[in-house]
Amino acid sequence: MTSRPPFRPTTIVPAIALALVLSACSTGGSQAPSDSPTGSADATSEPTADGGxxxxxxxxxxxxxxxxxxxFAIDSNSAVAINNVYEGLYRLDEANQPVPAGAAxxxxxxxxxxxYTIALNxxxxWSDGDPVTAGDYVFAWKRAVGLDNASENQKYFTTIANADEIIEGAADPDTLGVVAEDDHTLTITLDAPVAYFPxxxxxxxxxxVSQSAVEELGDAYGSDSENAVYNGPFTLADFAGPGIGTDWTYVKNDAYWDAESVGLDTINVRxxxxxxxxxxxxxSGELDQVQISGAQVQASSADPGFVSDTTATSAFLGYNHTNPVLQNAKVREAISLVIDREALATAVLADGSTAATGLVPPGLATNGGEDFADxxxxxxxxxxxxxxRLWEEARTELGITELTLNLQTFDSDRVKTVSEYLQGAIETNLEGVTLQIGLNPVANFLEKTGxxxxxVYLVTWGADFADPSSQLGLFLSTAGTNxxxxxxxxxxxxxxxxxxxxxxxxxxxxxDLLEAQRILIDEQGITPIYFQSSTLLRNPALEGVIYHTAGPAFEYRSARLTS
Structure with a gap:
């Protein structure tokens, strides 16, 4: 029993907004919920287009x-968009298992x-009519490992021969272990066997990426929707540029190899x-999908448009370990101990999210039938x-009486709510500590953390593939995501x-993976807070949206409107 209760807000603040989820690509993971008083979509509301x-x-x-x-795709919003307008060798099915796409x-x-020898489809x-070749994959991967400003995602290449040396600047990108044997055959050489490599x-x-397009456009590639070519089920339109607060549109890609399976002509993203x-x-029927949380989840659970999914997404605090104060493990442990994760998940978020028990969320990976989180x-x-007690000891050891911590996070009502909860818990229970909250547009948040x-930073991070290393690998000492x-x-x-x-x-x-998480959590290298849920309202006539618990959350290739 404690001598005083942990901090709890005096009023329940609904958790709102479709919060950013980082994926380490994506963080993919999925995008998070929103809130406020909600009714259901009117039962007479019509789809925005006829069925069929x-x-x-x-x-x-x-x-x-x-x-x-x-x-460059780190946040889930970008990962979802790219996954719908581009296509890799494989897509994940609904069980997060790879199935051929760009591969045959x-x-x-x-x-x-x-x-690994892979025959291409x-x-x-590409949307400009050029074939997607093995050379495009080789070019894209060598480009990615050689970029100076894409370090967060270079960890995905480190299983490939020579990738580590290239990333460290000790080898040329041309030495990467990937070869185009011909236009439709790709050979990949690994440094060591990797069971989850597919x-x-x-x-x-x-x-x-299209080698010819990137070489022609140079730094302008991807600067807006017109300066890119696509090989996915949709092309992109109306995108004015990275971080610009405008809407965009997915348009059915008639050049897509499986265009007949694409059920929608246009997806407007607002x-x-x-x-x-x-x-x-x-x-009012003007939107077909919106994510919700908090009070809206409770009010909408019986709505025919209500959809709830589990995710492989964790919310956690990261610490700046170059800060001498935060190098003291007692400071980090004290912060963790004042967080009532159960109250935060059930009373503040109230959207199906659950108290974190570690970094790796339940449902991501099993061995012999046992879930990693269990x-x-x-x-x-x-x-x-x-x-x-730990904070008092740390103050004595550090020779300080007061501490001001700068917490950076991204601008969303939902994350703002969590930040304010943490601010109250820390300032109420750790005498002399002030937590200053910085809410940033996503691009600015990534710039500051990078x-x-x-x-301290607060983030939600979704797993990109169904293995604990997808989350744990974020904190390797050499990882760009660290x-x-x-x-x-x-x-x-x-x-x-x-x-x-x-x-x-x-x-x-x-x-090994269990030991890695134990080490990370025992010394509070990061502080897990909650495992995130996904709840939304969707037009009941919109069917076939594929939801992934790992990787980009929403895939619209098979989506269609029904009457």
């Missing part, structure tokens, strides 16, 4: 589109697990940051008395063993 083939829908998102160039079949793998073409081949940063506005537009247990707790301009410069040789060693010496031993690899 073709049709037009309008959906709402709460964030601007930050990039349409695959190696699953890879042929050598006996030692090091060489001979019907795949799933990696479906992540956004490994999508191809940037609507006020969720109340978006819900009102949904109720195997890892729950080492996180709330104990404000112990938090106060440059280390923070003490914004806070967390570094622990034992953590690195456990992950490296999972990817190396134990890569083909499922049980040993599982133990």
């Amino acid at each position: 083939g073709g049709g037009e829908i309008t959906i709402a998102v709460a964030q601007e589109l930050n990039t349409i160039d695959p190696p 079949d699953l890879p042929e793998v050598s006996e030692d697990g090091l060489t 001979p019907d795949a073409t 799933s990696l081949l479906a992540v956004v940063p490994l999508f191809p 940037v609507i940051k006020e969720t109340n506005t978006a819900v009102s537009l949904f109720q 195997a890892a247990g729950d080492p996180l707790s709330t104990d404000v008395e112990e938090a106060a 440059s280390g301009d923070f003490d 914004w806070g410069k967390y570094s622990n040789p034992e953590f690195d060693a456990a992950l490296e063993a999972a990817q190396g010496v134990n890569a083909t031993d499922a049980d040993a690899r599982w133990d």
Whole structure:
């Protein structure tokens, strides 16, 4: 028992807005919910187009589109867009398993697990009519590992031969272990066997780009929807440029190899940051999909348009480990101990999100039928008395009496609510600590965190593929996504063993990954807060939207309106 209760808000603040979810590409993961009083879409509301083939829908998102160039896609909004207008070798099916797309079949793998030979889909073409070739993949991957400003996504290439040396600047991108044997045959050489490598081949940063288009357009490639070519089920229109607060449109790509399976002609995407506005537009029939949370979830659970999905998304605090104060583990542990995760998830968010038990969310990966989150247990707790004791010890050790921490996060009502909860919990229970909240447009948030301009950051991060390393790998000491410069040789060693010496031993690899999470959480290298849900209102006539718990959340290739 504690001597005083943990901080709880005196009023329940609804959690709003379709919050950014980072994916490490995406963070894909999925985009998060929104809130406020809601009714249901009127039962007489008509689809925005007649049922059957073709049709037009309008959906709402709460964030601007930050990039349409695959190696730069970090936030989930960009990953979802790119996944609908581009296509990689494989797509994930509804069970998060890779299925052929840009490839003609699953890879042929050598006996030692090091060489992957992939026959490309001979019907795949770019939207300008040029064929998609093995050379486009080789060009795209060598470009990605050689970019100086795309470090967050370069970790997806590190299993490929010579990628580490290229990323470190010790080798030329041309030495990357990928070869175009001919226009429709790709050979990939790995440094070590990787059981989940076919799933990696479906992540956004490994999508191809048209070599001829990039070479012709140079730095202008991806600067707007006209300065790019696409190989996915849709092309992009009306996109004015990265981070610009304008709407955009997905238009059916008639050059797509499987265009007959694409059920919609047009998807209008509107940037609507006020969720109340978006819900009102949904109720009036002007929107076909909008995400909700908090009070809206409770009010809408019986609505025929209500949709709820689990996600592989974790919300956590990251620390700047170059800050001498935050290098003291007692400070980080004290912050973690004042967070009542259960109250935050059930009373503040109230949208189906659950209290975090670690970094890796439930449902992402299993071994022998056991879920990773269950195997890892729950080492996180709330104990404000112990938090106060640790903070007092830390103050003495550091020779300080007061501390002001700069928390950076992205501009969304939902995340603002969580930030304010954390501010109250920390300032109420840790004497002398002030938490200053910085809300940023997504592009500015990524710039600040990428440059280390923070003490603490709050983010939601979705797994890109169904393996614990998708989340844990964010914090390798060499990872571009390790914004806070967390570094622990034992953590690195456990992950490296999972990817190396134990890569083909499922049980040993599982133990390595469990050990990596234990190390990360025991010393609060980051502080997990909650596992995020996805709840939305969708026009009941809109069917076939594929939802992925890992990777880009929403796929519209099979979506269609029915009467």
